[in-house]
Amino acid sequence: DIQMTQSPSSLSASVGDRVTITCRASQSISSYLNWYQQKPGKAPKLLIYAASSLQSGVPSRFSGSGSGTDFTLTISSLQPEDFATYYCQQSYSTPPVFGQGTKLEIK
Amino acid sequence: EVQLVESGGGLVQPGGSLKLSCAASGFTFSGSAMHWVRQASGKGLEWVGRIRSKANSYATAYAASVKGRFTISRDDSKNTAYLQMNSLKTEDTAVYYCTRPAVYYDILTGYSDNWFDPWGQGTLVTVSS
Numbered sequence: 001d002i003q004m005t006q007s008p009s010s011l012s013a014s015v016g017d018r019v020t021i022t023c024r025a026s027q028s029i030s031s032y033l034n035w036y037q038q039k040p041g042k043a044p045k046l047l048i049y050a051a052s053s054l055q056s057g058v059p060s061r062f063s064g065s066g067s068g069t070d071f072t073l074t075i076s077s078l079q080p081e082d083f084a085t086y087y088c089q090q091s092y093s094t095p096p097v098f099g100q101g102t103k104l105e106i107k
Numbered sequence: 108e109v110q111l112v113e114s115g116g117g118l119v120q121p122g123g124s125l126k127l128s129c130a131a132s133g134f135t136f137s138g139s140a141m142h143w144v145r146q147a148s149g150k151g152l153e154w155v156g157r158i159r160s161k162a163n164s165y166a167t168a169y170a171a172s173v174k175g176r177f178t179i180s181r182d183d184s185k186n187t188a189y190l191q192m193n194s195l196k197t198e199d200t201a202v203y204y205c206t207r208p209a210v211y212y213d214i215l216t217g218y219s220d221n222w223f224d225p226w227g228q229g230t231l232v233t234v235s236s
Contacts (some may be wrong), residue, residue, distance in 0.1 A: 034223070043204055044152065044204075049220070091222060093151050094157075098151060100151045
């Protein structure tokens with residue numbers, strides 16, 4: 001199975017900050033990488049698909065980049081509603097493995 | 108609007124069984140694969156398994172942690188997917204989500220990809236004596 005490793009596991013930031021979360025695959029997955037946001041008690045929500053495509057309705061402050069084994073999710077200017085846990089997920093092969101998550105907390 | 112609604116969760120003793128349902132609406136259910144993903148309290152997301160469409164022979168695949176104990180099925184006439192869980196262990200305690208893969212396919216290049224959207228609200232399964 002392909003392993004997905006996110007860093008950091010947790011992050012403290014302030015409203016207005018620029019934040020970057022990294023996801024690394026154990027082998028090349030081309031651009032088969034998706035990002036999800038999850039708030040407490042809620043289901044995950046798709047943010048970015050195919051490494052860099054913004055899901056409809058997601059604010060443009062979210063962006064994704066990368067290919068091969070290294071990927072990033074960037075939030076250009078944190079808003080209060082962005083404090084949540086973020087997961088990457090590879091769709092290159094079965095099983096579709098998720099990263100362990102990055103919890104974004106208010107500083 | 109695409110919607111997924113899980114049901115059937117509850118408290119079950121170790122070694123017991125439980126069957127979850129996922130009712131779908133707002134899209135052509137019969138043409139879509141369906142996946143189950145679980146999340147233990149305070150932990151990350153773990154893929155459980157999937158079932159493909161009739162056109163893909165209803166093929167199933169499972170995570171190693173549940174293979175041989177869990178079975179995914181579907182009833183296209185009811186727009187519903189199921190997760191039959193047998194020989195349950197305490198470590199199966201989690202919120203179980205169903206989700207649909209949104210599929211992209213480029214007929215010219217043969218490129219295809221998929222991502223999970225949307226997700227149901229989840230149903231809690233607690234395995235405890």
